[in-house]
Amino acid sequence: MKKILDQKRWSYPLLKLSLKMKISMLFMFLVLFTMQAKSSYAQRTKITLDLDNVTVERLIDEIESKTDFHFVYQIKEVDLDRRVSVKANKELVTSILERIFGNTRTTHNVVDKQIFLKGRRAVGSTDDSTVPIEETTPQMMVVGTVTDNTGTPLPGANVVEKGTTNGVTADFDGNFSIEVEKEDAVLEVSYIGYAKKEVAVNGQTTVNITLEESAAGLDEVVVVGYGVQKKSDITGAVSNISEEKLQSRPTANFSDALQGRSSGVQIRQSGGDLEGKFQIAIRGVGSVTGSNDPLIVVDGVPLISASFSTINPKDISSIDILKDASATAIYGSRAANGVVIITTKKGTVGKPQLTYSTDFSVEHISERYDVMSTEQQRLLFVEAFKNSNRSTAVYDDPSNPIWQVDNDWQELGTRTGIRQIHNFNYSGGTENTQYSASASYQNRKGILLNTDLQTYSLRTNLSSQVNDWLKISTNITGSYQPQNYSQGDSWGATGYRGFVYHHSYTPAYDENGELANIETSSAPYFGANSNPLVPLLLPTRELNTTRLLGNFQTNIKLMEGLFFNTNFGGDLVRVEGYTYSPIYEIGRMINNQGSVTVSNNSDTNWVADATLDYTKQLNKHNFKLLLGVSAQQFLLRRTSAFGTGTIDNALNQLSNQTSFNSTGSNVKGGLASTFARLNYGFDDKYLLTATVRRDGSSRFGPDKRYGVFPSASVAWRVSQEDFLKNSTVLNDLKFRVSYGLTGNQNIGNFEFITRAASTPYVFGNTVVVGNSASNIGNPSLQWEANKQLDIGVDFAFFKSRISGTIDYYDKKSEDLLIQNPIALTAGVPNPPIVNIGSVRNSGIEFAIFTRNLTGKF
Structure with a gap:
């Protein structure tokens, strides 16, 4: 036509x-589809x-x-x-x-x-016999094929005309066609796992391209704190989880993305709620009463909130885990338990791309507890009462209506959980400016009844090379997470555990479908909360979390090899809670007076960093020096109001109550630091890293406020020696040794001073409020000291198809921050915290990685 x-x-x-x-279907449920x-x-x-x-x-x-x-x-x-x-x-x-x-x-x-x-x-043509058309830049079509060195096509390889946003993707057979602006254009070709290559067109209309496999990511860049290093130059124990590994399996939260990815890192779920609270332990537990959580850094911003459920794993580009003292000392007093650095996705050079992905999954209890039936319980009671010479009259008659009820509480209190996740990403850019924006929505219905969670998040990233000496970038992430949750822990007495130990003959619902319970005291007594669905379904428990996380960075080139970098970031978290316990009378379960609790917690965390980064190469000598200062300030606000006296369940607001009580606190603190790091390498064989940091923390008294945390490490790349350099089997072998000191400041704020708290008491016939000491301050409090030795080896064989690490570590924590028990006659509820005791962790870590074959071995 x-x-x-x-x-x-x-x-x-x-x-x-x-x-x-x-679209794929699994067990008649939509599991995953991707556009x-x-x-x-x-x-x-x-x-x-x-x-x-x-x-x-x-x-x-x-x-x-x-x-x-x-x-x-x-x-x-x-x-x-x-x-x-x-x-x-x-x-x-x-x-x-x-x-x-x-x-x-x-x-x-x-x-x-x-x-x-x-x-x-x-x-300039003036020929009027042709129709006037727009004057355009002459273009030329270039076609070709992208393969590896064995001739195997590389489908999906990116082909971009250098200096433009003009780019295409190779088809299933590795073929591509691209229209370039000029005959001397240069094509940039890249593919995951292969070295990037530039090919000059030189007027050719057919250009076939062969890519070489990269050496196991030895030239990959790893984030090490206030900078990056080539993987081959690292002298400490650092694990890297790349975007490719993160996307290799569907993950719904940050803990799933980290689980099983790195040796020596343990992930433990700390609760059964939908928020997915978890604890990370790197190389064991180093503190008794202090926190054992590692420092989490997102795009240069250290987090102070323990909630990571608002971090979308689809937005993560890489995760770097710093384990030994050499790697973590740059973070000083906060690094005793290791450091986890999260880098989010950035824009890429090329035409704008819009991607959409969705995950759909179902969740159920893998194995239910095997509990006794009603008849089995009745016979057990008969035997038990006979053995104790008590009357068995209540239990002798199996026709009693009580024994006709046989409820499976594990079935009644749970359902099939459903999780849906939708992710959108829009990215692109030129050589000078790259941008990325993403949006996600997650909807979860919990396995426990009356539990659900939704997460909305938006993220933007912009990076721009303004001129030859200035580069700026910004990251902003906003999220909103409303949820309905169960009281306490999902495994607690009002959670799943309640279904396990509650008696099966307790009625659940009456003939009208309303919650029911044993009516009279003549029935067997099994506690006030005889129907475990009542505390699960009747109260209203809402929690709304809003989070804004972002930073602004500048990179200024002062001279060749010398850069001045700044980073200003913030993490703002606000959590609003609402709980209403209604009036009810269900059998012998009676609550005559309703109550309302309203809470408002906010965490505000600001950080500002400034560093000088100098790199110099003199023949075979490579020097890299980092000098920096850092300031962090946090403000924690807690307010809670409790009211009782509800006379009608329609009056379920705090203002409708008749009796009130409230609590609140404001805590402001900070951290001031200076640090330095020197990297030296000779001939890419012999490597040295020396780090020192001085921290001052508001959590300690004036005389113990500052601490110095040094570390040093050396490495020998044996594979670069002449007798191994040309080996076709072994392409990387590196021995490492490191030793250093880090600290731990993870205790409550202002434990070095004695604080007062208000407490109501009766004076005569009147309730009055008085102040009394709530703790005994210890002005001699100082940092926990963590001394760590690490001996390791990195290896890679057969073009890094097989690679791994082996590490021996010995980590000793001294001057532990522990509460020292005192006599009750001291009159304070909280004993003082002192530096006493030590903990030692030692072990061997082993990790091995393989890559699937794509050609000849």
Whole structure:
């Protein structure tokens, strides 16, 4: 079909993004479908032609009859009578068009399934016999194939014209076609697991490209705190979890993304609620009463909130885990338990790309507890009462209506949990400016009744090379998370554990479908909360979390090799809680007076860093020096109000209560630090890292406020020695030794002073409020000291298809911060915290990684 255009014609339409949806079904539930950008129709359409001395018009008809392409042109601009001969065997249509129109006055442009033909007018031409057209930059079509060194195609390889946003993706056979602006264009070709390559076109219309496998990521960059290092240059114990590994399996939260990814890292769920609270332990437990959580850093911002459920794992580009003292000492007093550095995704050079993914999963209890039936329990009671010489009258008659009830509380109190996650990402950019924006929505229905959680999050990232000496970047993430939760822990007495030990003969619902319970005291007494569904379903428990996390960074080039960097960030968390316990009378379960609790907690955390980074190479000597200062300030506010006296369940607000009590606190503190790090390497064989940091914390008294935390490490890359350098089997072997000191300040605020708290008491016949000491301050409090030795080896074989690490560590924590018990006659509820005792952790870590074969071994 031909479309004949008027002289006034439309300009070329924009290339539209085409999406492909892959749907798979598992056990009749939708598990996963992903929409991703398709390769264009032109890049994968091949035809066979054998035409001899035919007109261009005949050629157009042949292409249209054998494909879904349609030609659009003006008759005056195309020489349809020109004779051509074409022989093609399964050749790309774009390649055929280049041969036919490449050196003629007709240009062609392929947009989706339309081929636009236009006349090429010389600049300054005054020939009025042709229709005026826009003056355009001459373009040329380049086709080719991307393969590895064995000739295996690399589908999905990225081909970008350097210096532009013009880029395409290779098809399933590794073929690509790209229209470049000039004959001397340079193509940048990249593929995961292979070294990036630049290829000059040099006027060629066919360019085949071979990529070499990268050496196990030895040149990959790893985030090490206030900077990055090549993996091959690291002298400490650092584990890296790349984006490729993170996306290799579906994860719903940060803990899932970290689980089982690194040796020596233990993830333990600390509760059964939907928020997914968990504890991370790196190389064991180092403190008795203080926190054992590692420091979490997101895009340069250290977090103070223990909740990570608002971090979308789809937004994470990499996770780096710093384990030994050499790697963690740069964070000083906060690094005794290790450091986890999260880097979020950035924009990429190329045309804008929109991606969408979704996960759908169901959750159920893998194995229920096997409990006794009603009849089994009745017979057990009969035997027990006989053994204790008590009357068994209540239990002797199996026809008693009580014994006709046989409830499975584990079934009644639970359901099949459902989790849906939707993720959108839009990214792109030029060589100077890259951007990325993402949005996600998660909806979870918990296994326990009356529990659910939703998470909404938005994230933006912008990075721009403003000029030759200034680069700026910003990351902003906002999230909102409303949830309904069970009282206390989901495993607690009012959670799943209550279903296990409650008696099966307690009624659950009456004939009207309302919650029921044993009515009279003559029935067997099994406690006031005889129906475990009552405390689960009747109260209202809501928790709404809002979080804003972001930072702004600058990178200023002062001179060759010398950079001045700044980072200003913040983490703002607000948690609003509402709980209502209603009035009810269900059998012998009676609550005559309702109550309301309203809480409002906010954490505000600000951080500002400034560093000087100097790099210098002198022959075989490589130097890198980092000097920096850091300031962190936090403000923790806690308010809670409790009211009782509800006379009607419709009056369920705090203002409707008749008796009130409230508590509140404001805590402000900070950390001031200076630090330095020196990296030295000789001939890429012998490596040295020395680090020192001085921290001052508001959590300690004036005389113990500052601490100094040094570390040093050395490494020998044996694989770079002449006797191993050319080995075809072993491509990396490195021995490491490190020793250093880090600290722990994870105690409550202002434990070094004695604080007062208000307490109501009766004076005469009147309730009055007085102040009394709530603790005994200890002005001699100082840091917990963590001394750690690490001896390790890194290895890689067969082009890093097999790689791994082995580490021996010995970590001793001294001057532990522990509460020292005192006599009750001291009159204070909280004993003083003192530095006493020590804990030692030692062990061997072993990790091995393999890559699937893609060609010859």
